[in-house]
Amino acid sequence: MLVSILRQGSYLIASIHEALNDREIVQFQQDLVEQIGTHRARGVIIDVAALDVMDSFGSRTLLNLAHAARLRGAETVIVGIQPTVAFAMVRLGMNLDNVHTALDLEEGLEHLQRLLQQGPERQIQR
Amino acid sequence: MNKGTSEEVPVIQEAREEDLELLPELVTHLRDRRTELREQWANRITNAHLLSAMTDEEIFSMATSVYDSYVEVLETGSVEALQAYARDLSERIIPRGVETYEVVGIVLLLRDVLARSLFEKYQKDFELLNRVLDAYEPAANRIANTVAVSFVQERERIIRQQQDAIRELSTPVLQVRERILILPIIGILDEQRANQFTEQLLAGIRSHRAKVVVIDITGVPDVDSEVANHLVQAVDASRLMGASVILTGLSPEIAQTLVTIGVDLDKMNTVGDLQGGVEEAEHLLGFHVTRSDPVDNHQP
Numbered sequence: 310m311l312v313s314i315l316r317q318g319s320y321l322i323a324s325i326h327e328a329l330n331d332r333e334i335v336q337f338q339q340d341l342v343e344q345i346g347t348h349r350a351r352g353v354i355i356d357v358a359a360l361d362v363m364d365s366f367g368s369r370t371l372l373n374l375a376h377a378a379r380l381r382g383a384e385t386v387i388v389g390i391q392p393t394v395a396f397a398m399v400r401l402g403m404n405l406d407n408v409h410t411a412l413d414l415e416e417g418l419e420h421l422q423r424l425l426q427q428g429p430e431r432q433i434q435r
Numbered sequence: 436m437n438k439g440t441s442e443e444v445p446v447i448q449e450a451r452e453e454d455l456e457l458l459p460e461l462v463t464h465l466r467d468r469r470t471e472l473r474e475q476w477a478n479r480i481t482n483a484h485l486l487s488a489m490t491d492e493e494i495f496s497m498a499t500s501v502y503d504s505y506v507e508v509l510e511t512g513s514v515e516a517l518q519a520y521a522r523d524l525s526e527r528i529i530p531r532g533v534e535t536y537e538v539v540g541i542v543l544l545l546r547d548v549l550a551r552s553l554f555e556k557y558q559k560d561f562e563l564l565n566r567v568l569d570a571y572e573p574a575a576n577r578i579a580n581t582v583a584v585s586f587v588q589e590r591e592r593i594i595r596q597q598q599d600a601i602r603e604l605s606t607p608v609l610q611v612r613e614r615i616l617i618l619p620i621i622g623i624l625d626e627q628r629a630n631q632f633t634e635q636l637l638a639g640i641r642s643h644r645a646k647v648v649v650i651d652i653t654g655v656p657d658v659d660s661e662v663a664n665h666l667v668q669a670v671d672a673s674r675l676m677g678a679s680v681i682l683t684g685l686s687p688e689i690a691q692t693l694v695t696i697g698v699d700l701d702k703m704n705t706v707g708d709l710q711g712g713v714e715e716a717e718h719l720l721g722f723h724v725t726r727s728d729p730v731d732n733h734q735p
Contacts, residue, residue, distance in 0.1 A: 388677070390675045390676055391641075392634065392637035392638050392640070392641055392672075392676065393637075394675075395637055395672040395673075395675040395676050396633055396634065396637060396668075396672050398672070398675060399668040399671040399672045399675070400668060404671060405675060410674060410675050410676065410677050411677035412640070412641070412644055412646075412676055412677040412678070413644075413677075416644075416646075416677055417677075420677075
């Protein structure tokens with residue numbers, strides 16, 4: 310299985326288990342946005358810990374996903390970016406500047422809780 | 436201990452078969468005269484003021500081992516044992532400050548001492564002396580080469596080891612409190628060190644689960660646009676891993692440079708000094724430091 314989307318209360322936890330090709334990423338994006346609506350999720354965690362590469366298409370898709378999620382009333386936190394992936398991303402100029410990130414699932418959930426307590430207008434972390 | 440593969444010293448002279456037959460006789464002669472020749476050699480070493488870093492006992496012990504190894508090479512034709520001994524000896528004497536010219540010098544002196552004794556023994560028969568030298572010289576030169584090369588290789592190995600140690604030292608990752616890391620950068624940040632620094636930073640964030648990292652650049656003398664770029668990348672990459680970065684120790688000059696270069700200072704959380712940076716980090720994570728009466732360590 311490439312991807313799993315689990316529900317935890319009003320959160321969705323989406324884990325990517327292996328590298329996705331472009332078509333699969335787009336499918337994932339569509340599935341997730343749809344589920345946000347179906348379950349009226351308020352928070353989304355995307356766990357990319359299993360990925361050891363991230364190309365520009367992938368990172369742009371995640372960015373779009375976060376925007377789309379916000380439009381549907383959910384905050385997104387991306388977790389599990391590996392050291393080598395983080396390094397490669399910044400060197401290639403891919404930034405996820407306007408997206409929340411956290412170290413892992415545990416941190417991500419904590420982060421989401423704080424975000425949602427403070428209201429949806431909270432400014433992106435600096 | 437594995438000292439790594441050693442460079443093969445190519446044989447540069449070949450002796451003729453009939454001359455090699457003389458080697459056993461040579462070896463016997465050198466063994467018989469061992470005590471006397473070894474002492475001659477030790478005297479030459481002292482007169483030439485070589486190995487001044489070593490005591491007389493050490494020189495005597497070394498002279499014995501080298502002499503015996505020398506004769507063994509003549510006997511067996513193999514330099515393997517000599518190489519191993521030379522590397523071992525080098526490892527011991529290099530930290531004492533023994534220089535390459537000294538090591539090459541003493542081996543050449545031994546070569547001379549042994550050659551002289553051969554002149555003495557075979558002086559009545561010029562033909563035979565020539566044959567003996569034809570057998571002796573290639574081996575003697577190979578020995579000198581082997582010892583010198585082993586010494587130099589050992590030096591290079593030690594230098595590489597020290598460089599690695601310095602590199603490791605200069606980018607430590609220090610956990611000062613739960614979820615807070617301090618990374619002091621000391622010295623010039625070139626491309627390679629910057630990459631290594633960032634790798635260690637990110638690995639440290641993962642292994643310590645750090646939420647705040649204080650990068651202190653008090654020890655960095657100069658920052659140009661390349662280095663500034665590396666710092667920004669390190670900050671961005673840390674953010675991707677969910678950690679925020681506080682930069683401390685910017686000198687007024689560096690601060691000015693960063694402004695001139697046009698670094699996006701909104702992204703950077705900077706505090707004047709390390710103490711301030713650590714306090715800020717603790718504050719961000721909700722730590723409060725209070726002070727009560729100090730513990731009295733002087734009570735008996």
